[in-house]
Amino acid sequence: MLNSRLVALSLRHGLSASSWVPRPTRSYPLRSFVSRGYSNGTRRRDHNLARQLSDDNELSNSQSWIYYVIPTALLVLAGAATFIHYNDEKRVISQESKQDTITARQNINRPAIGGPFKLYDIEGNLVTESDLRGNWTLMYFGYTSCPDVGPEEVQKMADGINILESKYNIKITPIFITIDPQRDAPAQLKAYLQEFDSRIKGLTGPIDAVRQIAQEYRVFFKKVDEIGQDYLVECSHNMYLLDPNLDTVRCFGVEYDASQLSDAIMAEVRKASK
Amino acid sequence: MADGAVMTDVLAQGRAACYKARDAFYACLERESDKKPTEIATVGLLYPAECKKSRADFVANCRPTWVKHFDRQYCAKKRVQRLLDNDESRRGPISLPQPYTFKP
Numbered sequence: 444m445l446n447s448r449l450v451a452l453s454l455r456h457g458l459s460a461s462s463w464v465p466r467p468t469r470s471y472p473l474r475s476f477v478s479r480g481y482s483n484g485t486r487r488r489d490h491n492l493a494r495q496l497s498d499d500n501e502l503s504n505s506q507s508w509i510y511y512v513i514p515t516a517l518l519v520l521a522g523a524a525t526f527i528h529y530n531d532e533k534r535v536i537s538q539e540s541k542q543d544t545i546t547a548r549q550n551i552n553r554p555a556i557g558g559p560f561k562l563y564d565i566e567g568n569l570v571t572e573s574d575l576r577g578n579w580t581l582m583y584f585g586y587t588s589c590p591d592v593g594p595e596e597v598q599k600m601a602d603g604i605n606i607l608e609s610k611y612n613i614k615i616t617p618i619f620i621t622i623d624p625q626r627d628a629p630a631q632l633k634a635y636l637q638e639f640d641s642r643i644k645g646l647t648g649p650i651d652a653v654r655q656i657a658q659e660y661r662v663f664f665k666k667v668d669e670i671g672q673d674y675l676v677e678c679s680h681n682m683y684l685l686d687p688n689l690d691t692v693r694c695f696g697v698e699y700d701a702s703q704l705s706d707a708i709m710a711e712v713r714k715a716s717k
Numbered sequence: 718m719a720d721g722a723v724m725t726d727v728l729a730q731g732r733a734a735c736y737k738a739r740d741a742f743y744a745c746l747e748r749e750s751d752k753k754p755t756e757i758a759t760v761g762l763l764y765p766a767e768c769k770k771s772r773a774d775f776v777a778n779c780r781p782t783w784v785k786h787f788d789r790q791y792c793a794k795k796r797v798q799r800l801l802d803n804d805e806s807r808r809g810p811i812s813l814p815q816p817y818t819f820k821p
Contacts, residue, residue, distance in 0.1 A: 588727050590735075590783040626724070634723045670781045 556683070556691040558659035562620065562648035565633040570646055572689055579615045579712060580685040584662045584678060586623035587635040592680050592697060594639075600682065601640035602701035603708070611709050617643045622664045623676050624653045660691075684708055686715055726780060738778040739787050742771040746791075759785045762792055 559572050583600055585593040600617050607613050619636055621627035624647050627635075632645035647653070657664055664678040682695040682704070692711050695704055725731055745768040754763035756772070764772060776784055 588724070588780075588782075590780075590786045594729075594732060628722075631723050634725075634728060638729045668782045668785055670785070673780055673782045675782045675786060 554661075554691070556660055556694075557685070557689060558656070560656040560659065561652055562646040562656065563629065565629045565636070565645045565647075567629060570644075575616065575618075575685060576689060577687050579613075579687060579708070580618055580683075580689075581615050581708070582618045582620065582660070582683040582685060583681075584620050584622050584657060584660065584664075585680065586621050586676050586678070587627050587631055588623065588673075588675070590675070596680050596682070596697065597636070597639045597643065599699070599701050599704060601643065603704040604640065604642065606702060606705040607708060610705070611712075613709070613712060615708065618646060619643050620646045620653070620656060622653060622657055622662065622678055624648060624650055684711060686711075731778075735775075735779040735783060738771070738775040742768060742775040743791055745771045759788045760792060762788045 562570050564570050581600060581604070583596060585596060587593070597619060600619075604615055604617050607615055617640070619632070621632060627645075627647050629645070629647060632647055636643045636645045660683060662679055662681070664676055666674050667677045668675045680697050682699075683691050684693045684695070686692050692715070693707065695707065699707065726735070742764075746764050749765045749767045752765035752767055754765050756764050756766060756769060758764055758772070779787070
Protein backbone atom coordinates (compact mmCIF):
# COMPACT_ATOMS: atom_id res chain seq x y z
CA MET A 444 0.00 0.00 0.00
CA LEU A 445 2.72 2.36 0.97
CA ASN A 446 4.69 1.46 -2.15
CA SER A 447 1.75 2.14 -4.39
CA ARG A 448 1.23 5.50 -2.70
CA LEU A 449 4.85 6.22 -3.28
CA VAL A 450 4.56 5.37 -6.96
CA ALA A 451 1.45 7.52 -7.26
CA LEU A 452 3.20 10.42 -5.56
CA SER A 453 6.27 10.22 -7.73
CA LEU A 454 4.12 9.86 -10.81
CA ARG A 455 2.09 12.92 -9.98
CA HIS A 456 5.24 14.88 -9.27
CA GLY A 457 6.92 13.52 -12.34
CA LEU A 458 4.00 14.64 -14.45
CA SER A 459 3.85 18.06 -12.89
CA ALA A 460 7.59 18.32 -13.20
CA SER A 461 7.55 17.44 -16.87
CA SER A 462 4.77 19.92 -17.50
CA TRP A 463 6.76 22.59 -15.70
CA VAL A 464 10.05 21.80 -17.36
CA PRO A 465 9.60 24.07 -20.40
CA ARG A 466 9.62 27.01 -17.96
CA PRO A 467 12.90 26.72 -16.13
CA THR A 468 12.48 30.14 -14.44
CA ARG A 469 10.08 28.56 -12.00
CA SER A 470 12.07 26.33 -9.70
CA TYR A 471 9.45 26.04 -6.95
CA PRO A 472 7.75 22.74 -7.86
CA LEU A 473 11.02 20.98 -8.43
CA ARG A 474 12.24 21.89 -5.00
CA SER A 475 9.08 20.61 -3.42
CA PHE A 476 9.58 17.29 -5.16
CA VAL A 477 13.01 16.92 -3.66
CA SER A 478 11.82 17.69 -0.17
CA ARG A 479 8.89 15.29 -0.46
CA GLY A 480 11.13 12.54 -1.74
CA TYR A 481 13.33 12.88 1.25
CA SER A 482 10.50 12.73 3.75
CA ASN A 483 9.13 9.65 2.04
CA GLY A 484 12.41 7.90 2.42
CA THR A 485 12.34 8.30 6.18
CA ARG A 486 8.80 6.98 6.38
CA ARG A 487 9.81 3.92 4.46
CA ARG A 488 12.53 3.13 6.93
CA ASP A 489 10.04 3.47 9.78
CA HIS A 490 7.80 0.98 8.08
CA ASN A 491 10.54 -1.59 7.70
CA LEU A 492 11.18 -1.43 11.38
CA ALA A 493 7.51 -1.90 12.18
CA ARG A 494 7.34 -4.89 9.90
CA GLN A 495 10.21 -6.55 11.65
CA LEU A 496 8.50 -6.02 14.98
CA SER A 497 5.23 -7.41 13.75
CA ASP A 498 6.98 -10.48 12.34
CA ASP A 499 8.31 -11.27 15.77
CA ASN A 500 4.83 -10.85 17.20
CA GLU A 501 3.32 -13.17 14.59
CA LEU A 502 5.81 -15.90 15.36
CA SER A 503 4.88 -15.96 19.05
CA ASN A 504 1.16 -15.58 18.16
CA SER A 505 1.13 -18.55 15.80
CA GLN A 506 2.62 -20.75 18.45
CA SER A 507 -0.05 -19.82 20.99
CA TRP A 508 -2.78 -20.20 18.30
CA ILE A 509 -2.05 -23.90 17.95
CA TYR A 510 -3.12 -24.43 21.55
CA TYR A 511 -6.55 -23.04 20.68
CA VAL A 512 -7.01 -24.44 17.18
CA ILE A 513 -6.32 -28.09 17.91
CA PRO A 514 -8.85 -28.55 20.72
CA THR A 515 -11.45 -26.54 18.80
CA ALA A 516 -10.99 -28.66 15.69
CA LEU A 517 -11.21 -31.82 17.77
CA LEU A 518 -14.38 -30.57 19.42
CA VAL A 519 -15.97 -29.68 16.09
CA LEU A 520 -15.04 -33.07 14.67
CA ALA A 521 -16.46 -34.90 17.65
CA GLY A 522 -19.64 -32.83 17.47
CA ALA A 523 -20.07 -33.52 13.78
CA ALA A 524 -19.50 -37.23 14.33
CA THR A 525 -22.12 -37.43 17.09
CA PHE A 526 -24.57 -35.38 15.03
CA ILE A 527 -24.18 -37.65 12.02
CA HIS A 528 -24.51 -40.71 14.21
CA TYR A 529 -27.72 -39.52 15.86
CA ASN A 530 -29.11 -38.39 12.54
CA ASP A 531 -28.51 -41.84 11.10
CA GLU A 532 -30.12 -43.42 14.13
CA LYS A 533 -33.13 -41.19 13.77
CA ARG A 534 -33.51 -42.02 10.10
CA VAL A 535 -33.38 -45.76 10.57
CA ILE A 536 -36.95 -47.09 10.16
CA SER A 537 -37.55 -50.15 12.25
CA GLN A 538 -39.99 -52.76 10.98
CA GLU A 539 -42.81 -52.10 13.45
CA SER A 540 -42.67 -48.35 13.10
CA LYS A 541 -42.90 -48.78 9.33
CA GLN A 542 -46.11 -50.74 9.81
CA ASP A 543 -47.44 -48.06 12.10
CA THR A 544 -46.73 -45.29 9.65
CA ILE A 545 -48.37 -47.20 6.82
CA THR A 546 -51.58 -47.76 8.76
CA ALA A 547 -51.50 -44.19 9.99
CA ARG A 548 -51.01 -42.93 6.46
CA GLN A 549 -53.90 -45.03 5.27
CA ASN A 550 -56.07 -43.47 7.93
CA ILE A 551 -54.90 -39.99 7.10
CA ASN A 552 -55.11 -40.29 3.35
CA ARG A 553 -58.58 -41.72 3.39
CA PRO A 554 -61.04 -39.36 1.73
CA ALA A 555 -63.58 -37.75 4.01
CA ILE A 556 -66.47 -39.91 2.83
CA GLY A 557 -69.34 -41.09 4.96
CA GLY A 558 -71.15 -39.93 8.02
CA PRO A 559 -74.19 -40.43 10.19
CA PHE A 560 -77.60 -40.97 8.65
CA LYS A 561 -81.16 -41.71 9.64
CA LEU A 562 -83.19 -43.62 7.07
CA TYR A 563 -86.02 -46.15 7.00
CA ASP A 564 -85.86 -49.65 5.60
CA ILE A 565 -88.61 -51.34 3.58
CA GLU A 566 -90.44 -52.42 6.73
CA GLY A 567 -90.46 -48.86 8.03
CA ASN A 568 -87.85 -49.42 10.76
CA LEU A 569 -85.41 -46.69 11.55
CA VAL A 570 -81.88 -47.51 10.38
CA THR A 571 -78.87 -45.48 11.44
CA GLU A 572 -75.16 -45.85 10.86
CA SER A 573 -74.76 -47.71 14.19
CA ASP A 574 -76.79 -50.60 12.76
CA LEU A 575 -74.08 -51.18 10.18
CA ARG A 576 -71.27 -51.27 12.73
CA GLY A 577 -69.53 -54.63 13.06
CA ASN A 578 -70.26 -55.83 9.54
CA TRP A 579 -68.78 -55.20 6.16
CA THR A 580 -71.22 -53.21 4.09
CA LEU A 581 -71.59 -52.67 0.37
CA MET A 582 -73.53 -49.53 -0.32
CA TYR A 583 -75.11 -48.47 -3.58
CA PHE A 584 -77.05 -45.33 -4.36
CA GLY A 585 -79.63 -45.65 -7.08
CA TYR A 586 -83.29 -45.44 -7.93
CA THR A 587 -85.80 -47.94 -9.14
CA SER A 588 -86.87 -46.00 -12.25
CA CYS A 589 -83.37 -46.14 -13.69
CA PRO A 590 -83.57 -47.41 -17.29
CA ASP A 591 -80.43 -49.51 -17.65
CA VAL A 592 -77.45 -48.89 -15.37
CA GLY A 593 -79.35 -49.12 -12.08
CA PRO A 594 -80.74 -52.65 -12.55
CA GLU A 595 -77.39 -53.84 -13.89
CA GLU A 596 -75.61 -52.51 -10.84
CA VAL A 597 -78.06 -54.08 -8.41
CA GLN A 598 -77.71 -57.37 -10.27
CA LYS A 599 -73.95 -57.05 -9.98
CA MET A 600 -74.28 -56.45 -6.27
CA ALA A 601 -76.49 -59.52 -5.86
CA ASP A 602 -74.07 -61.68 -7.88
CA GLY A 603 -71.13 -60.27 -5.99
CA ILE A 604 -72.49 -61.19 -2.57
CA ASN A 605 -73.42 -64.63 -3.86
CA ILE A 606 -69.86 -65.20 -5.06
CA LEU A 607 -68.44 -63.90 -1.78
CA GLU A 608 -70.65 -66.27 0.17
CA SER A 609 -70.08 -69.38 -1.92
CA LYS A 610 -66.43 -68.91 -2.84
CA TYR A 611 -64.96 -67.11 0.14
CA ASN A 612 -67.58 -67.89 2.78
CA ILE A 613 -67.92 -64.33 3.98
CA LYS A 614 -71.09 -62.33 4.55
CA ILE A 615 -71.43 -58.74 3.46
CA THR A 616 -74.45 -56.54 4.04
CA PRO A 617 -75.66 -55.10 0.73
CA ILE A 618 -77.54 -51.83 0.96
CA PHE A 619 -79.49 -50.01 -1.70
CA ILE A 620 -80.15 -46.38 -0.85
CA THR A 621 -82.61 -44.58 -3.06
CA ILE A 622 -81.80 -41.10 -4.24
CA ASP A 623 -85.33 -40.67 -5.55
CA PRO A 624 -87.40 -40.88 -2.36
CA GLN A 625 -90.34 -39.12 -3.98
CA ARG A 626 -91.12 -42.17 -6.11
CA ASP A 627 -89.30 -44.94 -4.27
CA ALA A 628 -91.65 -45.71 -1.40
CA PRO A 629 -90.79 -48.70 0.83
CA ALA A 630 -93.26 -50.93 -1.06
CA GLN A 631 -91.71 -49.99 -4.40
CA LEU A 632 -88.21 -50.68 -3.08
CA LYS A 633 -89.31 -54.02 -1.69
CA ALA A 634 -90.91 -55.14 -4.95
CA TYR A 635 -87.86 -53.96 -6.89
CA LEU A 636 -85.15 -55.45 -4.70
CA GLN A 637 -86.68 -58.83 -3.99
CA GLU A 638 -86.41 -59.59 -7.71
CA PHE A 639 -82.64 -59.38 -7.41
CA ASP A 640 -81.91 -60.65 -3.93
CA SER A 641 -84.04 -60.37 -0.82
CA ARG A 642 -80.93 -59.84 1.29
CA ILE A 643 -80.36 -56.42 -0.23
CA LYS A 644 -81.56 -53.85 2.25
CA GLY A 645 -83.45 -51.00 0.71
CA LEU A 646 -83.26 -47.67 2.50
CA THR A 647 -85.36 -44.62 1.89
CA GLY A 648 -86.47 -41.65 3.93
CA PRO A 649 -87.44 -38.01 3.86
CA ILE A 650 -85.85 -35.98 1.08
CA ASP A 651 -83.64 -34.05 3.50
CA ALA A 652 -82.24 -37.22 5.05
CA VAL A 653 -81.52 -38.72 1.63
CA ARG A 654 -79.88 -35.53 0.46
CA GLN A 655 -77.74 -35.52 3.60
CA ILE A 656 -76.41 -39.05 3.11
CA ALA A 657 -75.89 -38.47 -0.61
CA GLN A 658 -73.77 -35.44 0.17
CA GLU A 659 -71.87 -37.27 2.89
CA TYR A 660 -70.96 -39.98 0.41
CA ARG A 661 -70.28 -37.50 -2.39
CA VAL A 662 -72.99 -38.91 -4.59
CA PHE A 663 -74.00 -36.73 -7.48
CA PHE A 664 -77.67 -36.67 -8.36
CA LYS A 665 -79.72 -34.45 -10.59
CA LYS A 666 -83.22 -34.60 -11.95
CA VAL A 667 -83.11 -34.62 -15.75
CA ASP A 668 -85.41 -35.26 -18.72
CA GLU A 669 -88.66 -34.27 -17.10
CA ILE A 670 -91.66 -35.32 -19.18
CA GLY A 671 -94.81 -34.54 -17.24
CA GLN A 672 -94.60 -36.39 -13.92
CA ASP A 673 -91.89 -38.67 -15.20
CA TYR A 674 -88.20 -37.96 -14.89
CA LEU A 675 -84.80 -39.58 -14.79
CA VAL A 676 -82.12 -38.97 -12.19
CA GLU A 677 -78.58 -38.55 -13.37
CA CYS A 678 -76.31 -39.94 -10.69
CA SER A 679 -72.90 -41.42 -9.99
CA HIS A 680 -73.26 -45.20 -10.01
CA ASN A 681 -70.67 -45.95 -7.36
CA MET A 682 -70.62 -48.71 -4.80
CA TYR A 683 -68.97 -48.08 -1.49
CA LEU A 684 -67.34 -50.73 0.63
CA LEU A 685 -67.55 -49.92 4.34
CA ASP A 686 -65.47 -51.78 6.91
CA PRO A 687 -66.88 -52.76 10.35
CA ASN A 688 -65.77 -49.39 11.74
CA LEU A 689 -67.84 -47.61 9.09
CA ASP A 690 -64.79 -46.31 7.30
CA THR A 691 -65.15 -46.18 3.54
CA VAL A 692 -62.47 -48.55 2.30
CA ARG A 693 -63.08 -48.50 -1.42
CA CYS A 694 -65.41 -47.31 -4.05
CA PHE A 695 -66.30 -49.35 -7.13
CA GLY A 696 -67.50 -47.86 -10.36
CA VAL A 697 -69.53 -49.45 -13.14
CA GLU A 698 -66.38 -50.86 -14.75
CA TYR A 699 -66.24 -53.74 -12.26
CA ASP A 700 -68.13 -56.90 -13.00
CA ALA A 701 -69.45 -59.23 -10.29
CA SER A 702 -66.37 -61.45 -10.01
CA GLN A 703 -63.93 -58.54 -10.05
CA LEU A 704 -66.04 -56.83 -7.43
CA SER A 705 -66.07 -59.84 -5.13
CA ASP A 706 -62.32 -60.39 -5.59
CA ALA A 707 -61.57 -56.76 -4.78
CA ILE A 708 -63.80 -56.89 -1.70
CA MET A 709 -62.12 -60.08 -0.56
CA ALA A 710 -58.69 -58.49 -0.97
CA GLU A 711 -59.78 -55.60 1.23
CA VAL A 712 -61.21 -57.91 3.88
CA ARG A 713 -57.97 -59.92 3.94
CA LYS A 714 -55.89 -56.77 4.19
CA ALA A 715 -57.96 -55.54 7.12
CA SER A 716 -57.83 -58.85 9.02
CA LYS A 717 -54.04 -59.05 8.72
CA MET B 718 -96.39 -41.44 -5.28
CA ALA B 719 -98.72 -43.05 -2.79
CA ASP B 720 -97.54 -45.89 -0.60
CA GLY B 721 -98.46 -49.32 -1.83
CA ALA B 722 -98.81 -48.27 -5.45
CA VAL B 723 -95.93 -50.11 -7.00
CA MET B 724 -94.77 -49.02 -10.44
CA THR B 725 -94.62 -52.36 -12.20
CA ASP B 726 -93.16 -51.04 -15.44
CA VAL B 727 -89.72 -50.74 -13.86
CA LEU B 728 -89.75 -54.22 -12.36
CA ALA B 729 -88.07 -57.13 -14.06
CA GLN B 730 -90.92 -58.04 -16.40
CA GLY B 731 -91.60 -54.49 -17.46
CA ARG B 732 -87.92 -53.90 -18.03
CA ALA B 733 -87.53 -57.05 -20.07
CA ALA B 734 -90.51 -56.11 -22.27
CA CYS B 735 -89.12 -52.62 -22.77
CA TYR B 736 -85.66 -53.87 -23.65
CA LYS B 737 -87.13 -56.33 -26.12
CA ALA B 738 -89.19 -53.67 -27.87
CA ARG B 739 -86.21 -51.33 -27.86
CA ASP B 740 -83.88 -53.88 -29.40
CA ALA B 741 -86.49 -54.73 -32.04
CA PHE B 742 -86.82 -51.08 -33.00
CA TYR B 743 -83.09 -50.44 -33.28
CA ALA B 744 -82.63 -53.68 -35.21
CA CYS B 745 -85.30 -52.43 -37.63
CA LEU B 746 -83.47 -49.12 -37.89
CA GLU B 747 -80.26 -50.91 -38.88
CA ARG B 748 -82.07 -53.20 -41.27
CA GLU B 749 -83.88 -50.36 -43.05
CA SER B 750 -80.90 -48.01 -43.02
CA ASP B 751 -80.94 -47.71 -46.84
CA LYS B 752 -84.48 -46.29 -46.77
CA LYS B 753 -85.09 -42.60 -46.44
CA PRO B 754 -85.66 -41.68 -42.77
CA THR B 755 -88.75 -39.56 -42.62
CA GLU B 756 -90.33 -40.04 -39.21
CA ILE B 757 -89.14 -38.13 -36.19
CA ALA B 758 -88.14 -39.86 -32.95
CA THR B 759 -87.27 -37.98 -29.76
CA VAL B 760 -83.80 -36.45 -29.75
CA GLY B 761 -83.43 -35.60 -33.42
CA LEU B 762 -83.35 -39.23 -34.39
CA LEU B 763 -85.04 -40.02 -37.68
CA TYR B 764 -86.33 -43.39 -38.79
CA PRO B 765 -87.88 -44.72 -42.00
CA ALA B 766 -91.59 -45.34 -42.27
CA GLU B 767 -90.97 -49.09 -42.39
CA CYS B 768 -90.10 -49.04 -38.66
CA LYS B 769 -93.25 -47.25 -37.58
CA LYS B 770 -94.76 -50.39 -36.12
CA SER B 771 -91.78 -51.36 -34.01
CA ARG B 772 -91.45 -47.76 -32.90
CA ALA B 773 -95.03 -47.75 -31.68
CA ASP B 774 -94.30 -50.98 -29.84
CA PHE B 775 -91.19 -49.45 -28.28
CA VAL B 776 -93.05 -46.34 -27.12
CA ALA B 777 -95.91 -48.40 -25.74
CA ASN B 778 -93.63 -50.66 -23.69
CA CYS B 779 -91.25 -48.07 -22.28
CA ARG B 780 -91.67 -44.91 -20.30
CA PRO B 781 -91.29 -41.73 -22.35
CA THR B 782 -88.18 -40.78 -20.38
CA TRP B 783 -86.70 -44.18 -21.07
CA VAL B 784 -87.44 -43.88 -24.78
CA LYS B 785 -85.69 -40.55 -24.83
CA HIS B 786 -82.77 -41.97 -22.88
CA PHE B 787 -82.34 -44.91 -25.25
CA ASP B 788 -82.68 -42.69 -28.32
CA ARG B 789 -79.97 -40.44 -26.97
CA GLN B 790 -77.77 -43.43 -26.23
CA TYR B 791 -78.28 -44.76 -29.76
CA CYS B 792 -77.39 -41.40 -31.32
CA ALA B 793 -74.24 -41.18 -29.23
CA LYS B 794 -73.25 -44.66 -30.30
CA LYS B 795 -73.83 -43.81 -33.97
CA ARG B 796 -71.76 -40.66 -33.62
CA VAL B 797 -68.84 -42.58 -32.17
CA GLN B 798 -69.14 -45.21 -34.89
CA ARG B 799 -69.07 -42.50 -37.52
CA LEU B 800 -65.74 -41.32 -36.16
CA LEU B 801 -64.35 -44.85 -36.16
CA ASP B 802 -65.71 -45.64 -39.61
CA ASN B 803 -63.30 -47.01 -42.18
CA ASP B 804 -64.98 -45.18 -44.99
CA GLU B 805 -62.80 -42.10 -45.31
CA SER B 806 -65.53 -39.90 -46.71
CA ARG B 807 -67.84 -40.52 -43.78
CA ARG B 808 -65.28 -40.04 -41.07
CA GLY B 809 -64.77 -36.84 -39.15
CA PRO B 810 -66.82 -33.66 -39.24
CA ILE B 811 -69.14 -33.01 -42.12
CA SER B 812 -67.68 -30.55 -44.61
CA LEU B 813 -70.43 -28.24 -45.73
CA PRO B 814 -70.26 -26.37 -49.07
CA GLN B 815 -69.12 -22.83 -48.43
CA PRO B 816 -71.80 -20.32 -49.51
CA TYR B 817 -69.41 -17.68 -50.80
CA THR B 818 -65.68 -17.29 -51.21
CA PHE B 819 -64.15 -13.92 -51.88
CA LYS B 820 -62.17 -13.73 -55.13
CA PRO B 821 -60.59 -10.50 -56.23
